[in-house]
Amino acid sequence: xxxxxxxxxxxxxxxxxxxxxxxxxxxxxxxxxxxxxxxxxxxxxxxxxxxxxxxxxxxxxxxxxxxxxxxxxxxxxxxxxxxxxxxxxxxxxxxxxxxxxxxxxxxxxxxxxxxxxxxxxxxxxxxxxxxxxx
Numbered sequence: 001x002x003x004x005x006x007x008x009x010x011x012x013x014x015x016x017x018x019x020x021x022x023x024x025x026x027x028x029x030x031x032x033x034x035x036x037x038x039x040x041x042x043x044x045x046x047x048x049x050x051x052x053x054x055x056x057x058x059x060x061x062x063x064x065x066x067x068x069x070x071x072x073x074x075x076x077x078x079x080x081x082x083x084x085x086x087x088x089x090x091x092x093x094x095x096x097x098x099x100x101x102x103x104x105x106x107x108x109x110x111x112x113x114x115x116x117x118x119x120x121x122x123x124x125x126x127x128x129x130x131x132x133x134x
Contacts, residue, residue: 023108030102
């Protein structure tokens with residue numbers, strides 16, 4: 001295990017690849033479901049990057065930033081929303097959940113994982129940003 005993985009608990013090797021492929025699968029699956037659902041692509045485009053606004057919490061400090069970012073990028077809230085959308089037959093709720101999960105999926109596929117309080121660049125999928133090779 002490399003030093004970076006030991007410091008932050010970042011996944012490496014085949015586990016990292018598997019987690020990124022899971023993200024890609026989630027993204028493709030949610031986009032296909034959204035298309036089958038007949039959701040508005042304008043709504044998709046407008047809402048797709050909304051979860052990334054959570055990075056603004058890093059303006060307060062790294063610990064708070066990581067907590068808010070992780071809350072917006074974990075599966076718990078959008079899966080709950082999806083369940084409610086199906087349960088109450090709410091098209092808007094279901095659309096938001098599908099878009100949110102697609103966003104999380106593409107983030108994971110690109111290597112943007114859940115954050116550690118060490119800073120924005122420290123994720124469960126490894127370092128990101130300019131300093132990743134430092």
